[in-house]
Amino acid sequence: MQVSVVIPVHNGARFLAQTLRTLLNQTAPPAQIVVVDDGSDDDSAAVARGFGPAVEVIRGRFGGAAAARVAGVERTAGDALMFLDADDLLGMDVLEALGGVLARHPDAIACCDWMRYERIGRTWQARPASCPPRRPGQTPLQAWLTGWYHPPCAVLWSRAAYDRSGGWDPAVLVNNDGDVTMRALAAGVDLVQSARGTSYYRRLPDGAVSLSGRRFTADGLASRLAVLDRLSARLDGAGRADATRRALAEAYGNVAGDADAAGEARLAARAREGDARHGGTRAWDWRRRRADRLRRRDRVRLLQPVPSTGAVPSEPAAADAPPDPP
Incomplete structure (x- = not known):
């Protein structure tokens, strides 16, 4: 199973190196990593290039994450695809586990357990998934429509499943990943859960649910x-x-x-x-x-008043990803 990983990034240098390390330290590393820098003003491209030939970098102004992913797909050669955000993390055996699922179900979408990864005080901590559970008897499509989901870091697409979905739609402004996944499920693609592997979906403080979103x-x-x-x-x-x-x-x-x-x-x-x-x-x-x-x-x-004094918590070091639970 040849896995290609596409990572769109816009001003994501802060976490990108940690994300790339979790890919390169996999028990079954991907055959290809494509970082698509969508008009970043920071050092995102330099961080990616610092990993040498293991990481291919595309730069341009694509107009959003979905369009950047489409550009990345055009450069991929693998028969399986992961669309990883530039700040998310994978447990060490995620690609091995999901690749094993697709080896048995070659036209499907494979998914694994996931947790939120969020900053609490001075540290980043793994917390339970932030979506409602799948209701008894629901199909994956029914569940997705009613709030259950897996973020892209917990999903590995077979090339056949991605093609049947019709691909990412840059015109969709909200929930691009839900749109492409539901189109695949509506087309009859199977979603198969792995018994192993945990991914970590980073939740930034300014990404909390809000009416300003x-x-x-x-x-x-x-x-x-x-x-x-x-x-x-x-x-x-x-x-x-x-x-x-x-x-x-x-x-x-x-x-x-x-x-x-x-x-x-x-x-x-x-x-x-x-x-x-x-x-x-x-x-x-x-x-x-x-x-x-x-x-x-x-x-x-x-x-609420904004404090005028007080230390700002330091950013934790970009260390290894949290380990998979035993």
């Missing part, structure tokens, strides 16, 4: 609706809509609730139409109330 803007909400509309049309065309109808209704309802809370009445109405078209849920009301709580939390944070 892009998913709550008009453009972000419209993009989320477009993803669901396209997915619904594909499932209808394949005669598979009935199996995912309730999950799609919930997904539309979640967008409706977020749009309501963001004051985007037109988009909320569109999303509720999608919810009703797929059978209807109360997800939009729960989501609206959740978004209202986020707004109140954000308002409290903005009103």
